[in-house]
Amino acid sequence: MTYSPRTRLFIEAPLTPGAVIEAAEGQAHYLMHVMRAKAGEDVALFNGRDGEWGAKIAYPAKRKVHLEVGERLRAQYTEPDVWMVFAPVKRIEFLVEKATELGARALHPVFTRRTTIGRVNRARLLANAIEAAEQSDRLSVPEIPEAAQLFDVLGAWPKERTLYFLDETGGGAPIVEVFAAARSYRTVKKPLAFLTGPEGGFDQSELDALRGLPFAVPVGLGPRILRAETAALAALACWQAFCGDWTYPGDEG
Amino acid sequence: MTYSPRTRLFIEAPLTPGAVIEAAEGQAHYLMHVMRAKAGEDVALFNGRDGEWGAKIAYPAKRKVHLEVGERLRAQYTEPDVWMVFAPVKRIEFLVEKATELGARALHPVFTRRTTIGRVNRARLLANAIEAAEQSDRLSVPEIPEAAQLFDVLGAWPKERTLYFLDETGGGAPIVEVFAAARSYRTVKKPLAFLTGPEGGFDQSELDALRGLPFAVPVGLGPRILRAETAALAALACWQAFCGDWTYPGDEG
Numbered sequence: 268m269t270y271s272p273r274t275r276l277f278i279e280a281p282l283t284p285g286a287v288i289e290a291a292e293g294q295a296h297y298l299m300h301v302m303r304a305k306a307g308e309d310v311a312l313f314n315g316r317d318g319e320w321g322a323k324i325a326y327p328a329k330r331k332v333h334l335e336v337g338e339r340l341r342a343q344y345t346e347p348d349v350w351m352v353f354a355p356v357k358r359i360e361f362l363v364e365k366a367t368e369l370g371a372r373a374l375h376p377v378f379t380r381r382t383t384i385g386r387v388n389r390a391r392l393l394a395n396a397i398e399a400a401e402q403s404d405r406l407s408v409p410e411i412p413e414a415a416q417l418f419d420v421l422g423a424w425p426k427e428r429t430l431y432f433l434d435e436t437g438g439g440a441p442i443v444e445v446f447a448a449a450r451s452y453r454t455v456k457k458p459l460a461f462l463t464g465p466e467g468g469f470d471q472s473e474l475d476a477l478r479g480l481p482f483a484v485p486v487g488l489g490p491r492i493l494r495a496e497t498a499a500l501a502a503l504a505c506w507q508a509f510c511g512d513w514t515y516p517g518d519e520g
Numbered sequence: 521m522t523y524s525p526r527t528r529l530f531i532e533a534p535l536t537p538g539a540v541i542e543a544a545e546g547q548a549h550y551l552m553h554v555m556r557a558k559a560g561e562d563v564a565l566f567n568g569r570d571g572e573w574g575a576k577i578a579y580p581a582k583r584k585v586h587l588e589v590g591e592r593l594r595a596q597y598t599e600p601d602v603w604m605v606f607a608p609v610k611r612i613e614f615l616v617e618k619a620t621e622l623g624a625r626a627l628h629p630v631f632t633r634r635t636t637i638g639r640v641n642r643a644r645l646l647a648n649a650i651e652a653a654e655q656s657d658r659l660s661v662p663e664i665p666e667a668a669q670l671f672d673v674l675g676a677w678p679k680e681r682t683l684y685f686l687d688e689t690g691g692g693a694p695i696v697e698v699f700a701a702a703r704s705y706r707t708v709k710k711p712l713a714f715l716t717g718p719e720g721g722f723d724q725s726e727l728d729a730l731r732g733l734p735f736a737v738p739v740g741l742g743p744r745i746l747r748a749e750t751a752a753l754a755a756l757a758c759w760q761a762f763c764g765d766w767t768y769p770g771d772e773g
Binding site for chain 1: 597614618621622623655656657658694695696699740741742743744745746747750753754755757758760761762764765766767
């Protein structure tokens with residue numbers, strides 16, 4: 268059977284041949300009223316574990332949508348092991364969307380001294396990430412841990428994961444030099460993370476602490492001042508391009 | 521005299537010591553009502569030609585703001601010779617803001633077959649670019665030519681400028697390979713441009729035409745599908761990082 272899905276949906280349920288999955292309320296609404304999908308129309312499903320599957324849409328009752336799972340279209344693919352750790356900024360939803368497109372495996376909001384946003388709506392960020400994953404052909408949705416204090420996150424940091432922090436004071440080496448040392452990722456696949464500050468930047472105590480950590484490396488992004496979300500995306504794009512999964516053609520499981 | 525400007529403003533007038541410049545209406549409003557700047561307060565000025573200058577704010581009459589130019593703070597700096605040529609997308613203002621932060625020298629909207637946006641408000645894009653230039657510490661505002669048809673732009677293309685087009689069909693080499701060949705920019709400073717399509721991508725006739733042009737090079741950005749504006753920014757960031765002015769510390773005139 269061939270499938271020509273117009274739509275990709277992330278679901279929680281296991282994907283196995285012949286499974287019939289009831290679409291969640293929001294997805295049912297989307298299929299019926301936004302996509303105006305007909306019964307029998309194809310849709311692609313992924314759950315972050317079982318790859319991508321072709322399915323058919325069925326309407327067994329009013330306001331009920333079933334997804335009848337058929338064949339697997341793609342094997343599961345795992346994004347490179349890069350996290351984006353970021354102080355919440357005004358454009359946090361944009362940051363989450365773009366970091367998802369750019370293949371971050373996890374997105375972790377952290378509160379810093381100068382963070383002006385008091386509360387992070389995790390459910391909303393997750394919804395943004397799911398939508399971006401669906402549209403970008405990802406087979407997984409990035410993990411989004413609960414927002415936490417920067418110093419708590421640093422205190423519990425897994426030491427084998429290099430933390431590249433974007434040092435807007437100009438203290439970091441050019442990112443090309445940092446990455447020249449990191450190119451070995453392709454073969455050894457070392458875990459890493461990027462860290463960006465809030466609109467007002469890191470304060471001195473945070474910079475001092477970061478500079479003293481053995482797993483943290485300051486990174487510079489050129490002579491212009493980048494907004495926090497721009498810096499996050501630029502660093503992630505550069506890393507994917509030069510060390511991550513943009514460096515080899517096609518999928519690698 | 522030392523200056524501690526809270527604000528940077530782009531102005532058109534020549535900047536010379538002792539010059540008194542009348543602030544434009546929008547800037548006067550911004551200084552008085554948004555920044556609540558006091559008389560005698562410092563401001564930094566740039567015009568894209570004369571470097572950055574310190575100035576003092578004066579209020580000679582009601583609703584009139586004078587900028588009294590003092591000393592030059594920085595010599596003129598020119599962004600690398602990279603253009604961003606792009607099909608207008610829904611998030612065009614975001615694209616313009618980010619491409620300005622990332623140091624594009626010119627931003628050129630082009631209409632393609634699948635472009636759904638019928639009209640480009642050039643004045644509004646210019647305002648976005650000016651604001652982004654002011655905030656990003658740039659000493660110039662990117663040029664924004666009038667929107668034009670893609671094929672007209674390609675027909676009049678300056679042949680010495682390499683055109684890297686983002687090929688969402690997967691026909692391009694990984695950007696790291698393309699840039700490995702372009703690393704010589706640092707010494708020879710060859711002009712270049714990136715080209716991105718609309719939300720729906722280039723159509724087949726456009727791809728065929730691009731592939732036949734001697735100055736055009738297809739570029740690939742990995743296994744995920746990027747939105748048009750994400751692709752534009754990712755490519756520009758990668759280029760700055762690996763060939764442009766993020767590769768050397770400090771300013772080069």
